[in-house]
Amino acid sequence: xxxxxxxxxxxxxxxxxxxxxxxxxxxxxxxxxxxxxxxxxxxxxxxxxxxxxxxxxxxxxxxxxxxxxxxxxxxxxxxxxxxxxxxxxxxxxxxxxxxxxxxxxxxxxxxxxxxxxxxxxxx
Numbered sequence: 001x002x003x004x005x006x007x008x009x010x011x012x013x014x015x016x017x018x019x020x021x022x023x024x025x026x027x028x029x030x031x032x033x034x035x036x037x038x039x040x041x042x043x044x045x046x047x048x049x050x051x052x053x054x055x056x057x058x059x060x061x062x063x064x065x066x067x068x069x070x071x072x073x074x075x076x077x078x079x080x081x082x083x084x085x086x087x088x089x090x091x092x093x094x095x096x097x098x099x100x101x102x103x104x105x106x107x108x109x110x111x112x113x114x115x116x117x118x119x120x121x122x123x
Contacts, residue, residue, distance in 0.1 A: 002112040009117030020081040022096030033103040034079040038092035050103040
């Protein structure tokens, strides 16, 4: 089973930047899609971004396009989420997730989850 550990969350002022990291271990030889989701208090867990291992293609929630960048370092088994121009509405717990095969954007399609890291954006 793949284990995922997120880091890099914190408190930042609106307009600031943060970089989240997700280190994966326990991989098999399968191809994995990696994604970031987020969950604000009282709301459903929401897809934010994903990246394909086989093609490198990336996918984003419309509201983060142009502000967030997902990337991966396959040699380090790590995926990153670079977040810029942060807004108070980006405040949430951010979760890393993985699945074998290609990218999906729905929560139920992902098998492995990290513990989450809090991102708080103050106005």
